[in-house]
Amino acid sequence: MRQSPLKVAAVSLLAGSVLALAACGKGAGGGTTPDPNANPDASVEAVAAFYPLQFVTKRVGGAHVNVAGLTAPGVEPHDLELSPRQVADMTGAGLVVYLGGFQPAVDDAVAGMDKAKTFDVATATPLVDHHLPAEGEDADHDHDALDPHVWLDPTRLAAIADQVAAKLGELDPAHAADYTTGAAQLRTELTALDTEFATGLQTCQRKELVTSHAAFGYLADRYGLNQIAITGITPEGEPSPGRIAEVAKYAKEHGVTTIFFETLVNPAVAETLAKEVGAQAKVLDPIEGLAKDSTGDYFSVMRGNLTALKEALGCG
Known part of the structure; x- marks a missing residue:
């Protein structure tokens, strides 16, 4: 026709x-974006790969954790390209929070780091295949394009927060209870948000x-x-x-x-x-x-x- x-x-x-x-x-920055509420007496200097991970790590860590971001505001994070300074910032951090498979440059940099100082949030909640089949492709075609956007489900972000608290507690045992409390408070807010969505879209x-x-x-x-x-x-x-x-x-x-x-x-x-x-x-x-x-x-x-x-x- x-x-x-x-x-x-x-x-x-x-x-x-x-x-x-x-x-x-694509976008590349000079260095990491500093924590706007940095505490000079913080126990942990963390780097988060992109905004949702920066948000949740800061909410859980509170004043004990400074969280710098790899992806600057206004930059689309999928194809982030790291500068040498950003790689150095990651290497020098006490903790790097990232999502494996989402930003290849970050995956490459993390591969050479001490695993005790990295946390892949994909280990906190399983990723799901929301692949869009290409034209002529069978809908159940086997591939590895798992959907990274887990933070858009508040209940999954709460699970990530719990694991971030556990990781921070391992690195900074003196404030482990505070991290657990921070994650619990965030979970309460995320549960309320989940209820708002469920009710509003019912x-x-x-x-x-x-x-x-x-x-x-x-x-x-x-x-x-x-x-x-x-x-x-x-x-x-x-x-x-x-x-x-x-x-x-x-x-x-x-x-x-x-x-x-x-x-x-x-x-x-x-x-x-x-x-x-x-x-x-x-x-x-x-x-x-x-x-x-x-x-x-x-x-x-x-x-x-x-x-x-x-x-x-x-x-x-």
């Missing part, structure tokens, strides 16, 4: 936009969550939503024309009103698809990092996501 000129134009623009995305996704008119890339699998699994992503786990992936047409058809058939894009990537893909299907394009934040001018934190961004979801999905 011959495609309409509008669909052909949309496909061309979408594909070109994703190619541009790949060119701007009576929605739609369950279809259409996103620019497959970052929201854990959130969808937790709250009974159906994630439909234009591209796969990493935002640099280029969707095929067949995939674009497939998502457009699905969105029209299910009355999708919103196509979501992310804060740290170009919105052109989502905006073009939204125009094609008669929907809006809006932000849904995967919280891989904060924007440069952001004054929020994990909780405020998650609650902003909940508001956006309730509006998009017609939740009562």
Whole structure:
């Protein structure tokens, strides 16, 4: 069947936009981003690979732990490239908190470090395969593209916090009880957030969550939503024309009103698809990092996501 000129134009623009995305996704910093609330008398100097891990380590560690970040605000973390200074900062840290498989440069640097001074948060909660099959690929095709975005399920982030507390307690036994208390307090807040999401998304008119890339699998699994992503786990992936047409058809058939894009990537893909299907394009934040001018934190961004979801999905 011959495609309409509008669909052909949309496909061309979408594909070109994703190619541009790949060119701007990488970033390298001079050194780590210092802890804005650093304590000169802290017991542990830690380095966290990207924002959610920096957030949880600081909340658990409190004043006893300074937590510097490898990924600067406003930088998309998937393809972080480390400078020699950042590698030196990691080597000199008392603890490096990272997510194995998410940032290859970080994995390479950690491989040469003392294992007692590193913590892979993927060991605290099992990663799930939310792989988007390529065109013509069997849905159960075997591969190793596990979804790293575990922090978007508050219950999984609570499990990570518990293990961060245990690791800090091993490194700094004198304050182990404080780390346990910090993790417990964070768990209480995350449990409340989980309840807010479960209640807020319980009576929605739609369950279809259409996103620019497959970052929201854990959130969808937790709250009974159906994630439909234009591209796969990493935002640099280029969707095929067949995939674009497939998502457009699905969105029209299910009355999708919103196509979501992310804060740290170009919105052109989502905006073009939204125009094609008669929907809006809006932000849904995967919280891989904060924007440069952001004054929020994990909780405020998650609650902003909940508001956006309730509006998009017609939740009562």
